[in-house]
Amino acid sequence: MIYLFEDREERKRQFLGGEFNHSLIQHKPFDCADSKEMVDYIKSNYRDAAAVLLHKSYEFGNKGITIDSVKNGFQNALNIPVVLFSGGSNSNLIREGETITAEINSGVMYRNLTCFLDDYQTNGEVCIPLLVYGKNYRLNQLLEMQAKIYSYVFDRKENDEITQTDKRHILKISRAVTDNGLIDDISKLQNWIEERLTNNNPITVLLLLNQIQNLINKYQ
Amino acid sequence: MNYGEYDIIRPEDIATVEKEMKVLRVSLEEPRKPAEKGLDYSSFINGLLNNPNSTKQDRERIVELLLKERDKGFVTKEQVEQMILEFKGDGGGTIKYGSKHFHDPKRMIGFLYQFSKNDSYKWFTHAPDATNQDFDYEAYVENAKRGFQAIAKGINQYTWNNVYNFIFDTKDAAKDSFNNDIKIRWKDLKVWCMEHRFMHPYYELVDDYTFERYITIFKNTIEFRTDDNNMIFANRIEDFMYDFAIKSSDISLEFLDSFYSIGGSLRVYIDVRQLFTAFVEIGKWIVSNKSKSNKVEFSLDEAEDRYVFSIFHKGSFMNIDDEKLKGLSGDFHKIRNILLNVADWTIEADVKDSSLHIVCLDSQTEYNLNDRKKATVSSANKLEAAQQKIGGVKHIITLYKNIQS
Numbered sequence: 014m015i016y017l018f019e020d021r022e023e024r025k026r027q028f029l030g031g032e033f034n035h036s037l038i039q040h041k042p043f044d045c046a047d048s049k050e051m052v053d054y055i056k057s058n059y060r061d062a063a064a065v066l067l068h069k070s071y072e073f074g075n076k077g078i079t080i081d082s083v084k085n086g087f088q089n090a091l092n093i094p095v096v097l098f099s100g101g102s103n104s105n106l107i108r109e110g111e112t113i114t115a116e117i118n119s120g121v122m123y124r125n126l127t128c129f130l131d132d133y134q135t136n137g138e139v140c141i142p143l144l145v146y147g148k149n150y151r152l153n154q155l156l157e158m159q160a161k162i163y164s165y166v167f168d169r170k171e172n173d174e175i176t177q178t179d180k181r182h183i184l185k186i187s188r189a190v191t192d193n194g195l196i197d198d199i200s201k202l203q204n205w206i207e208e209r210l211t212n213n214n215p216i217t218v219l220l221l222l223n224q225i226q227n228l229i230n231k232y233q
Numbered sequence: 234m235n236y237g238e239y240d241i242i243r244p245e246d247i248a249t250v251e252k253e254m255k256v257l258r259v260s261l262e263e264p265r266k267p268a269e270k271g272l273d274y275s276s277f278i279n280g281l282l283n284n285p286n287s288t289k290q291d292r293e294r295i296v297e298l299l300l301k302e303r304d305k306g307f308v309t310k311e312q313v314e315q316m317i318l319e320f321k322g323d324g325g326g327t328i329k330y331g332s333k334h335f336h337d338p339k340r341m342i343g344f345l346y347q348f349s350k351n352d353s354y355k356w357f358t359h360a361p362d363a364t365n366q367d368f369d370y371e372a373y374v375e376n377a378k379r380g381f382q383a384i385a386k387g388i389n390q391y392t393w394n395n396v397y398n399f400i401f402d403t404k405d406a407a408k409d410s411f412n413n414d415i416k417i418r419w420k421d422l423k424v425w426c427m428e429h430r431f432m433h434p435y436y437e438l439v440d441d442y443t444f445e446r447y448i449t450i451f452k453n454t455i456e457f458r459t460d461d462n463n464m465i466f467a468n469r470i471e472d473f474m475y476d477f478a479i480k481s482s483d484i485s486l487e488f489l490d491s492f493y494s495i496g497g498s499l500r501v502y503i504d505v506r507q508l509f510t511a512f513v514e515i516g517k518w519i520v521s522n523k524s525k526s527n528k529v530e531f532s533l534d535e536a537e538d539r540y541v542f543s544i545f546h547k548g549s550f551m552n553i554d555d556e557k558l559k560g561l562s563g564d565f566h567k568i569r570n571i572l573l574n575v576a577d578w579t580i581e582a583d584v585k586d587s588s589l590h591i592v593c594l595d596s597q598t599e600y601n602l603n604d605r606k607k608a609t610v611s612s613a614n615k616l617e618a619a620q621q622k623i624g625g626v627k628h629i630i631t632l633y634k635n636i637q638s
Contacts, residue, residue: 024362048637070350070359079346081500081635085537099349101359101452102460109498116460116500119362178475185471188493189462 014061015130015139018043019068024100028123035130048077051086062093064139066122069099088112094141098122104145106154108191113141121145142192152232154190159225161186171219180210183221198228334608336598338503340387341574342635344396345455345502347384353377354384357400357419358452360445361433368433370426374401374419389574390608392504399451410454410469410505411477416440417447457632459500466533467496470542473509474531478516484523488531495533499540501632507575508630514568515544515628525549526625540632547625550583558584560593560614569593569610573600577631581623588619 015038019025025033025040045054059065065087069080084095094114104117122144129144146153165182166173175183183206190199202224209216347354353376361368378401385393399407399418406414422434422444434444452458457466467488474486519529526548534541556562560569572578572594580591592598592615599612 021362070355072350077637079635079637080349082637085634085636097459099359099460100362102458105460105462105465107459107498108494110494114498116458118460181471181475185468186462188467188497191497 014039014059015064015066015133016041016059016062017066018071019066020070020072021068024119025123028120029126033126035127037130037134038126043071043078043083044074045078045086046075048075048082051078051082052090055086055090059087059091062087062091063133064093064141065095067095067097068119069097069102069116094139096122096141096144105189106142106145106191113191113193115141115145117145151192151194152229154192154195155225155229155232158186158190159229161189162225163222166218166222169218171217173218175206175210175216175218175221177210180206198231202228334387334600334602335596336573336577336594336600336610337387337596338574338576338633339637341389341392341504342502342633344385344388344392345504346635348452348455349502351384353380354400356433358448360435367431369431370423370434377401387574389504389507391507391571392575395504395506396455407451408454408506409450410509412506412510415447415450415454417444418451454505456502457499457505459498465497466499467493469505470496470531473512474516474529477509478512479519479529480516481520481523484520484527484529486529486531489533492531492533495535495540499533499535499632501540502635503632504575507571508632511568511571511576511578511630512544514564514571518564519544519546519549522546522549522626538634538636540634542630542632544628544630545625546627549626550585551580551626552585558589558591558614558616560591560610565593565614566610569598569614570608572630573598573608573610576633579629579631580626581619581629582626583623588621588623590617590619591615592617 017038017040019040041058045051047054055062067080067083071080071083073079073083080097084097087093087095088109092112094112096114097116098119099116100119102116102118104121105115107114107116125144125147128148129140132143133139140150142150142154146157162183165186166179184203187199187203190196205224206216206221208214348358349355353373356368356373357377381397381401385396394405395407397403398405399415402420402423407418409415417439421439422437425434425437426432435448437444439447453464457469458464462468470492471488479486526546528547530543530545530547532543532545534543557565560566569578577595578593579595580589580593582589582591594610595615597612597615598610600608601611602608
């Protein structure tokens with residue numbers, strides 16, 4: 014079961030085009046009375062939760078309860094992803110240990126919610142990247158990485174060599190790809206960059222971009 | 234710096250408060266709206282309650298008078314009760330001068346959290362949605378100003394000023410994380426808001442960009458966020474260390490796996506500008522001691538209610554005298570004041586023939602508040618002998634999550 018904690022009903026209806034019902038989602042208030050008993054409260058009330066979608070500004074009845082404490086509570090009680098959403102947020106996948114979670118823009122989340130739930134129904138596992146990037150979530154993550162790296166080397170010539178500082182920025186961009194299904198390929202790309210530069214084997218801008226395109230071709 | 238009207242209240246106002254209130258009561262036969270222009274009585278009363286020169290007896294007398302004024306339209310019942318609650322409560326919005334104060338970063342966290350959860354402040358930083366189609370700039374700002382002192386209780390004065398300058402109409406610029414001016418702030422949208430009543434200016438084009446860009450800059454000044462990969466803790470800190478704090482090509486910076494793994498999901502409310510300013514000062518120490526070692530290692534740990542960030546100058550050592558070790562003068566004192574009410578700070582260091590834990594800021598650190606503009610750490614660093622050699626100088630910065638312990 015996916016639990017949606019949204020206290021802006023009007024917004025929800027606006028994004029979902031009216032009332033929204035799906036057998037795998039529950040809209041339920043979070044009304045834990047005592048933050049010290051939160052883990053037990055969660056175990057009693059949300060035992061079947063596979064993921065939680067939590068409005069970042071959710072108004073809890075108990076003033077001592079915060080988004081961080083609820084997030085910790087679900088992770089400690091059930092070890093499940095807690096996705097934060099907000100109208101003021103961008104969207105980003107986050108790796109917390111072995112768990113993939115996200116902070117996501119409300120509009121993006123509601124747009125992808127149906128296909129996320131359908132996928133969960135079909136496969137029996139939650140796929141948080143789908144909630145952020147939509148159906149072609151792996152390809153979309155790689156295209157986003159490619160766009161950022163293109164942007165970074167935009168004013169370079171094809172034969173320019175990647176420097177150590179460039180390497181730092183390119184690895185930083187590549188680390189944003191946290192999807193479990195892409196980790197191996199991203200690690201290979203990172204290791205290839207590291208090893209070549211460590212061995213004084215230059216990487217030109219053109220070579221780097223070709224390498225990234227080859228990776229993308231695999232998922233197209 | 235601008236703190237609001239209450240700063241100009243004179244000591245003699247306290248002595249004449251009863252007379253003032255009687256005059257006002259007579260002149261206000263009909264109840265008035267609290268936000269009515271030119272009649273910000275709650276701000277006036279807050280000023281009286283918090284005047285550094287007022288005595289305990291003065292304040293108690295004001296509370297007594299406030300109780301009498303309830304339901305008479307002088308201020309609303311809710312406002313009176315809120316002010317009394319803050320005055321009588323657990324420190325509330327009242328800053329007590331001359332008494333003991335203790336370093337407490339959680340006050341800052343509670344304050345900055347208002348920009349996420351409190352409808353009276355969140356629309357300064359959020360895109361409008363279906364719930365606030367009638368955004369009224371004037372009323373919103375007036376209301377926010379009225380409650381500001383209560384929510385900003387006990388925070389670092391630099392944080393106070395910077396937030397105040399971004400959301401209210403002041404002469405001083407608001408600053409971003411790097412201490413540069415934020416080019417556009419709310420006061421610059423005032424005219425637009427007046428011309429477009431009940432519209433939120435979030436998506437308004439203000440120069441080459443929409444106002445959203447500048448709001449985002451501000452949001453990244455009060456929070457380490459996780460919604461944009463460029464701005465996550467790990468990436469911001471790594472860039473800052475290379476490009477600003479330890480900008481020396483002959484010092485090797487190593488970021489451990491824990492830094493990247495935990496730093497990818499770290500989300501805390503904090504005055505990033507203050508933190509970065511402290512990192513610049515720590516960076517200066519490291520660079521000036523690079524002859525001892527050119528290796529710096531960064532790591533990050535997570536506990537239930539906090540993150541612990543370490544900057545380890547491996548192989549270095551401290552050779553400062555006992556007086557300076559107290560942390561009440563020079564750079565030591567400067568950094569303690571920068572991080573006061575922002576983050577805890579401990580140094581583990583090899584010093585001469587021994588190794589020490591130097592607790593620079595924790596919950597027992599005291600500070601003086603001479604007036605609202607100047608808080609200064611007043612208690613000495615706590616020195617504890619380390620059980621084993623440290624192997625260098627390690628700065629340990631504790632960032633708290635928004636969890637009440």
